[in-house]
Amino acid sequence: MKRLLILITLTARCALAQGAAEIGPVLEAHALDSAASINLYLPAGSVRLIAWDRDSIVVRGQKARNARLFYGAGPRSVKMGVENISRGDSEPSHLVIYMPRHGRVSVRTASANIVGEGVSGDFYSSSGNIRLSGVVSSVEAEAMNGSLDLDLTTPWLRARTGDGHLLVRGAPQDVDASTIGGTLDVIAPKVMRGQFVSVSGDIHWIGSPAHGSVFDFSNHTGAVDLTLSPSASAALTLSSVSGSIENGFTRIRPIASPPRTLRFNLGDGDAHVTVRTFKGTIRVRPE
Amino acid sequence: MTDQTNQPHLTEDERHTAADGTLPAERRAYVDAHLAVCDECAADVARIADFMKRTHESTSSPSAPALAELWPPIRARIEAAKVVALDTAGPSASTRPFVWLVAAGVVAAALLMAIVLRVPPREQQTSAVAQVEAESTMLRAVADSTRAYEAEAQILLDRLEIQRATMRPDARAAIDRNLHTVDVAIAELKDAIVRDPNNPALRQLLATSYRQKVELLKRANAS
Numbered sequence: 001m002k003r004l005l006i007l008i009t010l011t012a013r014c015a016l017a018q019g020a021a022e023i024g025p026v027l028e029a030h031a032l033d034s035a036a037s038i039n040l041y042l043p044a045g046s047v048r049l050i051a052w053d054r055d056s057i058v059v060r061g062q063k064a065r066n067a068r069l070f071y072g073a074g075p076r077s078v079k080m081g082v083e084n085i086s087r088g089d090s091e092p093s094h095l096v097i098y099m100p101r102h103g104r105v106s107v108r109t110a111s112a113n114i115v116g117e118g119v120s121g122d123f124y125s126s127s128g129n130i131r132l133s134g135v136v137s138s139v140e141a142e143a144m145n146g147s148l149d150l151d152l153t154t155p156w157l158r159a160r161t162g163d164g165h166l167l168v169r170g171a172p173q174d175v176d177a178s179t180i181g182g183t184l185d186v187i188a189p190k191v192m193r194g195q196f197v198s199v200s201g202d203i204h205w206i207g208s209p210a211h212g213s214v215f216d217f218s219n220h221t222g223a224v225d226l227t228l229s230p231s232a233s234a235a236l237t238l239s240s241v242s243g244s245i246e247n248g249f250t251r252i253r254p255i256a257s258p259p260r261t262l263r264f265n266l267g268d269g270d271a272h273v274t275v276r277t278f279k280g281t282i283r284v285r286p287e
Numbered sequence: 288m289t290d291q292t293n294q295p296h297l298t299e300d301e302r303h304t305a306a307d308g309t310l311p312a313e314r315r316a317y318v319d320a321h322l323a324v325c326d327e328c329a330a331d332v333a334r335i336a337d338f339m340k341r342t343h344e345s346t347s348s349p350s351a352p353a354l355a356e357l358w359p360p361i362r363a364r365i366e367a368a369k370v371v372a373l374d375t376a377g378p379s380a381s382t383r384p385f386v387w388l389v390a391a392g393v394v395a396a397a398l399l400m401a402i403v404l405r406v407p408p409r410e411q412q413t414s415a416v417a418q419v420e421a422e423s424t425m426l427r428a429v430a431d432s433t434r435a436y437e438a439e440a441q442i443l444l445d446r447l448e449i450q451r452a453t454m455r456p457d458a459r460a461a462i463d464r465n466l467h468t469v470d471v472a473i474a475e476l477k478d479a480i481v482r483d484p485n486n487p488a489l490r491q492l493l494a495t496s497y498r499q500k501v502e503l504l505k506r507a508n509a510s
Contacts, residue, residue, distance in 0.1 A: 110455065110510075126458050126510040142506050145461040160502060162465040180465040180503060199472050199499055218495050220472040239488055241479060278476065278492050 023096045024062040027069055032057045033076040034100045038121075041081035043110040045092030051101040051118035051134065058098040064091035102137075113146075120154075133170070147182070191215070198222045202280075206287070208232045209271035217275040224275050225283045233267030236284060240277045248285025297321055297328045306335035323484040324477075326430045430490065436497030443504035450508060462507045469500045 034055045040047065045064070057078060063069050066086045072079045082093045090110070099105065105121035107114055109128045116123065118134030123141040130141050131149040138156040141148050147164035150157060150172075157172040162180040171190040178184070178197035186196060189207045194215045196203050202222045208229035209215060217224045223243075228234070238245050239261040247254075247262060254264040275282050297305070297318060304310040305318050322329045451459060476493040483489060 108509075110458070124506075124509060126455075127461065142509075144458060144506055144510055145465070160506060162461060162503065162506075178499060178502070180468050180499065197495060197499065199468050199496065218492065220475075220492065220496060241486075241489060241492070276488060276492060278472070278479070278489075 023060045024094065026058060026060050027063070027095075028057070028059040028071050028073075028080070030057060030073060031055060031075070032073070032078065032100060032103070034102050035076075036100060036103045037077045038097070038099055038103060038105045039077075039079045039081075040095075040097070040105065040107045041083075041109070042093060042095065042107070042112045043082065043084070043090035044112050045082075045094045046113045046115070046128075047095045047097065047107060047109065048115040049097050049099060049105055049107070049117065049119045051103075052098050053101055054098075055100055056098075057100070059095060060097075061093065061095035063093040063095075066091050067093055069093075104137075129164070145182075209234045209273060211270045213271040215271065215273045217273070219277045219280040221278065221280050223281040223283065224277055225285075226273070226275070227285055227287050228266065230286045231267065232271075233269060234271040234273050235265050235269035236263065236273045236275070238262045238275045238282045238284065240280065240282055242279045243277045243281050246281065246283045246285075248283065294321060294325070296325065297332075302328065302332050302335060306332050307339055319484060320481055323481040326434065329430070329484070433490065433494045433497055436494065436501050440497060440500050440504060443501065443508060446508055447504060454510065458507075458510050462503075462510075465503050466500070466507075469496060469503060472496045473500065 032055060036057075038057070057073075059069075059071075059080070063082055066088075067082045067084055067090065070081055070083060082090075082095075084090050092112070099119065101118060103119075105116070105119050105123075107116075107121070107123050107125075109125040111127045112125065113128045114123050114125055114130045114132075116130075116132040116134070116136075116139075118136060119132070120136040120138055121140075123130050123132065123139070124143070125146045126144045127146050128143070129146045129148070130143055131151075132139060132141060133151040135153040137154065139150065139152060139154055140158045141150060142160040143162070143164050145163040146161060147166070148159050148161050149167045149169075150159055151167075151170040153171040155173045157168070157175045157177070159166055159168065159175075159177040160179075161182050164179070164182045166177055166179050166182055166184045167187075168175060168177055168185070169187045172188055173190060173192045175186075175188065175191050175194045175196075177186070177195070179201045180199045182198070182201045184196055184198050184201055184203045186194070186203070186205045187207060188194075190210055192210055192213045194213070195218075196205070196216070197218045199219070200221045201219075203217055203219055203224045204227070205215075205217070205225070206227045209232060211233065217226075226236075228249075238247075241260060245260075245262050247264070249264070249266065252264045252266060254262055301310070301314065301318055304314075305322065310318055322332060447462070454462075473493065473496045476489055476496060480486070480489050480493065
């Protein structure tokens with residue numbers, strides 16, 4: 001076991017040689033099941049989770065002076081966190097964790113920022129920002145008022161924030177994203193099922209909907225702005241209780257235009273797009 | 288017997304006159320406002336209206352309009368609810384499976400309604416009743432989900448009150464700010480529903496806002 005630890009530590013040191021000094025010393029390292037689950041709590045600072053193709057975990061970083069790292073591990077799971085020793089606000093700790101690619105993480109922070117690279121799991125921060133990227137099996141990311149930047153290739157993505165900015169890009173397939181007041185931007189051409197909701201934040205969607213995809217946009221006072229490729233093929237149903245509907249595809253003749261609703265097809269109407277607002281403006285225009 | 292707004296429920300007479308459209312003008316505003324907030328009375332009035340319609344149709348069947356006369360408005364309503372319009376020259380190859388799926392779904396829904404309601408197997412009755420029932424079922428379903436979200440939101444709010452003292456001030460401020468935004472939206476939607484109680488879009492937006500509130504409270508409780 002001791003040899004294994006030394007080997008892992010040496011391997012990790014080689015892998016992390018570049019910039020290791022800035023990252024900080026190895027705090028923990030050991031073998032771990034490739035599909036292990038990792039639970040982490042970090043109040044302040046930052047945590048960067050990096051998936052790698054090894055059956056081991058390495059934790060590097062700098063913990064705050066008034067904090068201690070608690071760490072419990074078995075072969076299939078790890079529970080770790082940083083907690084204050086003294087009273088008062090938490091000082092920032094900065095962790096970098098290398099974990100098995102097929103593992104799953106559950107991270108919770110108060111104000112600490114979270115960065116994930118190829119890591120699946122649940123990410124929650126109260127006021128910290130969350131930035132996730134890579135190919136993952138599924139992700140659930142939530143913040144109270146932090147911003148989310150999700151550049152993922154995944155079959156399933158769920159994202160929530162309050163005031164923060166939510167950016168969905170990459171190639172997720174099934175997306176459920178919402179904000180309260182934050183702006184929601186979507187640039188993800190491979191979405192097959194998308195639900196995008198806000199209360200007062202604007203929603204922007206740019207691209208060409210995939211063949212057979214289904215989108216549902218809902219907003220209360222915020223605008224919904226769809227910038228579609230001229231070659232887009234979609235059936236659009238736009239309705240607003242008291243907001244205006246602006247159609248930039250002036251050459252397209254609407255199928256139906258009852259009060260406060262507009263229906264029209266682009267191309268063969270392969271994708272289905274529904275937009276509903278209370279008093280937010282709906283804009284549809286060509287790219 | 289009162290509803291959640293502590294107003295007394297509508298009398299039997301008010302329910303029947305609301306259902307058959309003979310409500311005196313001076314009572315209409317009050318009754319409409321009550322129906323907008325009382326799901327129990329609204330459901331009862333919808334049931335009475337449905338029953339009256341069916342009774343009327345069955346007693347007047349000898350002189351009932353021909354199927355050809357009934358079909359155009361029904362078709363117009365189906366077309367209006369469609370995401371993809373039927374091409375008059377027939378569906379394209381790419382949309383044909385979806386159109387068949389929609390058609391199969393409509394037929395299945397109509398059959399299900401007929402079984403549930405045990406409607407006499409006459410085509411014209413089934414179609415008309417299914418349409419009316421589908422609309423009221425949708426409104427009821429949205430109202431039910433809104434009520435469920437409302438109840439869950441209250442439980443979460445109670446929990447949040449207990450946790451509030453231990454929260455960081457900035458987290459507390461963020462929660463309050465977001466809750467205020469959602470509550471304003473909910474209040475506006477409720478007002479709009481009082482003015483236009485049968486607008487399904489308003490009820491869907493209200494259900495969405497409540498879902499937002501519940502999710503926000505869950506996040507707040509997790510913070």
